[in-house]
Amino acid sequence: MAEQPLVEAWETARDKRMRPLQVPGHKYRYSRPDPALDSPELAALVRDDISLQGGADDNYLRSKVLERAEALWSASVGADHSRFLVGGSSQGNIASFTAIGGPDVQVAVDRTSHRSALAGLVVSGAMPVWVYPRIHPDLGLPLGLGPGSLDGLSPAVTAVFATTPSYVGTIADVAALSGSAHAEGRVLIVDQAWGAHLGFMPGRGAVELGADIVTTSVHKALMGYSQTAVTSVRGPRVNAERLDRAVDLTATTSPSATLLASIDATRAVMETHGPVALERAIASVAQMRVRLRKVPGLVVVDELELDQPCDPLKLTLWLPRTGVNGSVLAEALWQRGNGVETADTDSIVVTMSMLDEPDFCREVADMLAAVIEAQRGPARVPAPAALWHVVPDVVVSPREAYFAERRRVPLASAIGEVSAEQFCPYPPGVPLLGPGERVTAQIVEDITQAGRIGRVAYCGDPSLQTIEILA
Numbered sequence: 001m002a003e004q005p006l007v008e009a010w011e012t013a014r015d016k017r018m019r020p021l022q023v024p025g026h027k028y029r030y031s032r033p034d035p036a037l038d039s040p041e042l043a044a045l046v047r048d049d050i051s052l053q054g055g056a057d058d059n060y061l062r063s064k065v066l067e068r069a070e071a072l073w074s075a076s077v078g079a080d081h082s083r084f085l086v087g088g089s090s091q092g093n094i095a096s097f098t099a100i101g102g103p104d105v106q107v108a109v110d111r112t113s114h115r116s117a118l119a120g121l122v123v124s125g126a127m128p129v130w131v132y133p134r135i136h137p138d139l140g141l142p143l144g145l146g147p148g149s150l151d152g153l154s155p156a157v158t159a160v161f162a163t164t165p166s167y168v169g170t171i172a173d174v175a176a177l178s179g180s181a182h183a184e185g186r187v188l189i190v191d192q193a194w195g196a197h198l199g200f201m202p203g204r205g206a207v208e209l210g211a212d213i214v215t216t217s218v219h220k221a222l223m224g225y226s227q228t229a230v231t232s233v234r235g236p237r238v239n240a241e242r243l244d245r246a247v248d249l250t251a252t253t254s255p256s257a258t259l260l261a262s263i264d265a266t267r268a269v270m271e272t273h274g275p276v277a278l279e280r281a282i283a284s285v286a287q288m289r290v291r292l293r294k295v296p297g298l299v300v301v302d303e304l305e306l307d308q309p310c311d312p313l314k315l316t317l318w319l320p321r322t323g324v325n326g327s328v329l330a331e332a333l334w335q336r337g338n339g340v341e342t343a344d345t346d347s348i349v350v351t352m353s354m355l356d357e358p359d360f361c362r363e364v365a366d367m368l369a370a371v372i373e374a375q376r377g378p379a380r381v382p383a384p385a386a387l388w389h390v391v392p393d394v395v396v397s398p399r400e401a402y403f404a405e406r407r408r409v410p411l412a413s414a415i416g417e418v419s420a421e422q423f424c425p426y427p428p429g430v431p432l433l434g435p436g437e438r439v440t441a442q443i444v445e446d447i448t449q450a451g452r453i454g455r456v457a458y459c460g461d462p463s464l465q466t467i468e469i470l471a
């Protein structure tokens, strides 16, 4: 197995059977607690928890195992500098904006980005200039920013924030985006939350393709603990010290070495077994597509269908011609114990990984085909999800709106007002309305409709009856 310094430090700490006179409060002994505190559940939950500071490393972090593990990640994906995160790609996105932003900075941001981009705008104070991915004319799904998406930007825009792969697995041409951004003297930030595996595929990772800052979730396409992510920087355009400061601004001072070591272990596994395991998983998912393409009316959203790069591990199915409603299909799958990544009326999105064996992939494809047959109905008119199509009327910056005086009014009577909060169908976590944007009749309808289908998150009134507007 490849070198894995943080994993080794974690194992050493575990084997030492420490009796610390410091945190963590569970003292590494919860598995044999005082009977008065007995909780087998808690014992199982904290059994493997070892802190970084005063655990896998000393209080002064003198052994520098975390830095060594981060350097090994950088070497693997071709970055100059990387930081391990336990606050997910959300933390990485917020840190990326903070590393390049400030209240006077304008950033072109893909409007189909995750809500953490909005959080990055609030924290940094940067002003978004929203840019829009190409949308498939029939399927209504985002295809990713193209270089044309950046046409006509003011020279005052100093950075571009792109999300690729998208939630539905479509992949933007990062080499072209970085070429056009750099030609205009701009920094390219890529939210590659869904594409950590691409970083281990030659010629596919955003770092290798020229992005300046890339954030990737290790817990999504790869095998890290929930919450784990990495932000990497490459090239001369972003000051790595600024990124460090931004990561430190947004990070806990008590990270779990267990979570961090799972990033190190994932990288070591990918270096040792990644090529073979990825090839097998990609072939299995390709077979799933072949099987599902035989289902009458079903559109398998992939490279063959779209004639552009797509995530080989994401399976997005477009359903209107089968008459099946994606949300109803997803509910049936959830009841069977097969939760899917996201669903709306027209589509469902399935995430496969290297841990899904070929037999399981075959079973899933057969099962999906059978459930779609069971729910089949007459072909219906597509009802594309509104969140891929929002073109907001920005009145003030997200930060100004976030900190402004606000008042709560009925949603229906807020038309024409400026929102102080965000409304975000989750999943996929792409905002329909953000702070500082004008409330329109269309947006009110879209929010209400999204609430009928699923959960609209991050607004103060989950019943969606009211909204906070700028006072």
Ligand SMILES: Cc1ncc(COP(=O)(O)O)c(C=O)c1O
Pocket: 087, 088, 089, 090, 091, 093, 113, 114, 116, 163, 167, 191, 193, 194, 217, 227, 228, 229, 428, 429
């Ligand atoms: C595109 C995108 N970026 C960032 C995030 C946030 O990732 P995390 O859950 O690791 O914080 C998500 C979460 O779904 C996402 O879809």
